[in-house]
Amino acid sequence: MDDSLVRLTTLDNGVRVVTEQVPYVHSIALSILIDVGSRDEPEALAGVSHVLEHMLFKGTERRTARDIAEEFDAVGGHLDAFTSKEYTGYSARVLPEHVPLALDILTDMIRHALVDERELELEKGVILEEYKSLEDAPEEFIQDVFSQTMWPDHPLGRPVIGTPETIAGLTRDQVLAYLGERYAPGHILCAAAGRLDHDALTAEVEKQFGELNGPATARNLQAPEARSEQRLIHRATEQAHFCMGTGGVSEDDPDRWALRVLSLIVGGGMSSRLFQEIREKRGLCYSIGSEAVSYRDGGMFLVYADTSPSQLDEVRDLARQELLNVAQNGITAGELSRAREQVRAAMLLSLDDIGSRMNRLARSLLYHGRVVSPDELLAKVDAVTLEDCRRVADRLFGSGEYAFAAIGPFRKGKRRK
DSSP: OOGGGEEEEEOTTSOEEEEEEOTTSSOEEEEEEESOOGGGSOGGGTTHHHHHHHHTTSBBSSOBHHHHHHHHHHTTOEEEEEEOSSOEEEEEEEOGGGHHHHHHHHHHHHHHBOOOHHHHHHHHHHHHHHHHHHHTOHHHHHHHHHHHHHSTTSGGGSOTTOOHHHHHHOOHHHHHHHHHHHSOGGGEEEEEEESOOHHHHHHHHHHHHTTOOOOOOOOOOOOOOOOOOEEEEEOOOSSEEEEEEEEOOOTTOTTHHHHHHHHHHHHSSTTSHHIIIIIITTOOOSOEEEEEEEOSSOEEEEEEEEEOGGGHHHHHHHHHHHHHHHHHHOOOHHHHHHHHHHHHHHHHHHTTOHHHHHHHHHHHHHHHSSOOOHHHHHHHHHTOOHHHHHHHHHHHHTTOOOEEEEEEOOOTTOOOO
């Protein structure tokens, strides 16, 4: 992997441009990322980051929403956006000759969005329908419920989409004020990968963003404290969907790679302990797995599964026993070797996709302030030992106290043991 093809430039106003030249491909993946997400919102404005993301597609001083769509379609490009708990992204996939147009459209959306009042009311209706759609998908909704259960008093516990009440109550002035305050140059990162020229791309970014000014609003970081609370939500579903887990580690915690290895061993695939013990040996569920999620100042580890309501307690108890078993007895050398190879393969396979390369650059800059090479990451994975895994498992799972959230056909007032 040739790190000389990766370059970083910071403009005078603080906007950063990071690129990776991949000369053998025929396109460019490009994103404008804003270092702000749902965790930065006041509780009364929960969901404003996501609403703003939607509104930037609804027209600017120079373009209608249809103009934006048609200009991308006319060059065969692809336009997309997302909001997460810690950052927001506006991305494009285009041929090299159309990069100036893509940047012009993206920056026009970010810098000159109209946020029309009538369009805002219409889009809030769309987002409320999106919220209902999420509630109708228990396999997705349960993760939001779990976050709120484990971190009830922390912004990371809130769903990115907000609540029906906060969405409905947002005004044009509030959305514009949030845009002006948070979309400052010090929060803006342009990341790109593909057949590109760094200097030419930087010149385009300078042309579009060079005159933007204003101070970057400091992020108020406060590490979340995991609670071992329980929550049941009644839904007339055929299955019960649950998450169980505890606090994890932050993006810059030295134990992050040991936890990733552990997560693969516990529930990372068909050979994982949970899959083999609960699905293959006992046939108690269709899907079961685990996940480790990291943020700037904390993280979570969770087990998720779906099963018949009558088997929920058994599946949960088996999953709890497996976590305690790993904490008390550790893992085997064979399991560690397989998990390391899984991580290695995932990293190297992702290099075949320029969108993944672009995302790696962006996350490196946003979380670490520098580009972390794949070789450096692989070295961290290779350095994980059996003792590291045992220590981290004991640190996170050893207490036996886990948060638990479930959605299913539960009788009102019934509590799980």
